[in-house]
Amino acid sequence: MRSLYQVLYRKWRSQTFGEVSGQPHVTTTLRRALATGRLGHAYLFTGPRGTGKTSCARIFAKSVNCLHPVDGEPCNECELCRGIDAGSVMDVIEIDAASNNGVDNIRDLREETSFLPSQGKFRVYIIDEVHMLSSGAFNALLKTLEEPPPYVIFILATTEVHKLPATVLSRCQRFDFHRISAEEIAKRLLFIAGQEQFTLEADAAMLLARVADGAMRDALSLLDRCRVDAEEVTAAHVARCIGMADRHYLFELTDALLAGEIPLCLELLHQLYQDACDMERLCEDLLFHLRNLLVLLVVRQPRDLVICTEDDFVLYRRQADKTSAARLLQLMERLEAANANLRRSTDKRMEMEITLIKLCTSNAQPKAEAPPAQITPPKKADAPNLQAAQPTSPPQEPQAGEFARWGEVLSELQNTNPPLAGILVGSTAFTRDDFVLIKSENPAFPMFIKQGMQAASLKEAIARVTGGERPRLGLFRAEGEEAAAPKDPLARLAERAEMLSK
Ligand SMILES: Nc1ncnc2c1ncn2[C@@H]1O[C@H](COP(=O)(O)OP(=O)(O)OP(=O)(O)O)[C@@H](O)[C@H]1O
Numbered sequence: 001m002r003s004l005y006q007v008l009y010r011k012w013r014s015q016t017f018g019e020v021s022g023q024p025h026v027t028t029t030l031r032r033a034l035a036t037g038r039l040g041h042a043y044l045f046t047g048p049r050g051t052g053k054t055s056c057a058r059i060f061a062k063s064v065n066c067l068h069p070v071d072g073e074p075c076n077e078c079e080l081c082r083g084i085d086a087g088s089v090m091d092v093i094e095i096d097a098a099s100n101n102g103v104d105n106i107r108d109l110r111e112e113t114s115f116l117p118s119q120g121k122f123r124v125y126i127i128d129e130v131h132m133l134s135s136g137a138f139n140a141l142l143k144t145l146e147e148p149p150p151y152v153i154f155i156l157a158t159t160e161v162h163k164l165p166a167t168v169l170s171r172c173q174r175f176d177f178h179r180i181s182a183e184e185i186a187k188r189l190l191f192i193a194g195q196e197q198f199t200l201e202a203d204a205a206m207l208l209a210r211v212a213d214g215a216m217r218d219a220l221s222l223l224d225r226c227r228v229d230a231e232e233v234t235a236a237h238v239a240r241c242i243g244m245a246d247r248h249y250l251f252e253l254t255d256a257l258l259a260g261e262i263p264l265c266l267e268l269l270h271q272l273y274q275d276a277c278d279m280e281r282l283c284e285d286l287l288f289h290l291r292n293l294l295v296l297l298v299v300r301q302p303r304d305l306v307i308c309t310e311d312d313f314v315l316y317r318r319q320a321d322k323t324s325a326a327r328l329l330q331l332m333e334r335l336e337a338a339n340a341n342l343r344r345s346t347d348k349r350m351e352m353e354i355t356l357i358k359l360c361t362s363n364a365q366p367k368a369e370a371p372p373a374q375i376t377p378p379k380k381a382d383a384p385n386l387q388a389a390q391p392t393s394p395p396q397e398p399q400a401g402e403f404a405r406w407g408e409v410l411s412e413l414q415n416t417n418p419p420l421a422g423i424l425v426g427s428t429a430f431t432r433d434d435f436v437l438i439k440s441e442n443p444a445f446p447m448f449i450k451q452g453m454q455a456a457s458l459k460e461a462i463a464r465v466t467g468g469e470r471p472r473l474g475l476f477r478a479e480g481e482e483a484a485a486p487k488d489p490l491a492r493l494a495e496r497a498e499m500l501s502k
């Protein structure tokens, strides 16, 4: 009966640290602390959604109170473990800060902490979404964190750690949960399918894991959806279920575009139009298709960044081999512009036809991949004209401060723009005035960042991490490097002006 059905991600919540996938840096440390009794009084669990924060907080709460813990793990059988699972033990309190975010809520909590635990050894407060607390509530919480009774432990959990005040951060032991790798997720999905006695193809598990993008809960929810009407879950089935099947027209259209075959493009478009294909959607899908091809050409290990079946991956490879990154970037840039026009256009079909014709006739010659111009940010913050953009002095490393939170920016990007994050692996960044200068060895980076869409997502990620304004971007090149890459000064100026105006 449907009403008795428990969704997989609830049914398969990890009950021990050993059952938590992909977070060994968290679980081994917590287990050791629990086994040796060296406990802190405030913990902070941060990281992306669906990666095990709440699960670990509950396991921790059980373990400290368990009557028969083994090596830091709860037994899950004693009356306390079972009571905590059932929510009947008053000593473990879960608070959703999103809906209890006021000063009064935290004051009540402070008063409560003066009572001894009723059944267990510790009273554990799990405060979820703690970034939602008001500033008054944070101050009240801080007072409690300063002098907590010895039998009280706080576990704060959040996906948005940058919103917490430094005063709270400094009083907690912090544990950073990571996105879970596709392999780890697939392994857990296959295990659960085995326990639930339905067939899950290995390829299907990998596809689900990639779509879930590091979040185990999302992977399990997707699996739930895919198995409603199939007892045997195959990769083709998953592709259909998540609306990723029948993408062959994108390969055909791209082939025609790359070959510059206008009649074939228009024929394919006509067919799609007859089949009631939405033109805006088509434009976006085509952009994403080109993005996948680009990823194949510029990222060293692209498999996890291109979400598709194994069969389609072979097709992507084949298509990517027929073109160049420069050509793809050129097509994407124009398609991006067309996408904006399409939204405003009254005759979307004609707009799309014109776009395809323009793309076919656009210069198919890949641009020479010249080394990027050196960017010297002008002192003034206003938009630079060519004059102002002229280098006044070569940048010198000591003038620029290393950008300390670059690692956080990269993990933020991993969320919002994985291809760019892939390209930026191993990069560093420096700040100067209101500029962030990026130093990357990856030859694709300068091309990437010239695209408005890419630059915007990087600026956004930086702003999110620093909590400040969107910065201006530039390429960092150490002194001396420039001499090795002489370049037409006019081309350089043009390039610089183009970038700075973004
Ligand atoms: N690391 C993991 N290992 C195994 N299962 C996991 C893991 N992370 C999440 N899950 C599955 O996803 C479900 C939700 O996980 P959990 O509530 O712990 O995530 P969370 O990090 O607290 O997410 P949110 O930030 O959205 O609150 C669990 O019930 C479990 O089925």
Ligand SMILES: [Mg+2]
Pocket (backbone or CB within 6 Å): 053, 054, 055, 128, 157
């Ligand atoms: Mg949670």
Ligand SMILES: [Zn+2]
Pocket (backbone or CB within 6 Å): 065, 066, 067, 068, 069, 074, 075, 076, 077, 078, 079, 080, 081, 082
């Ligand atoms: Zn127990």
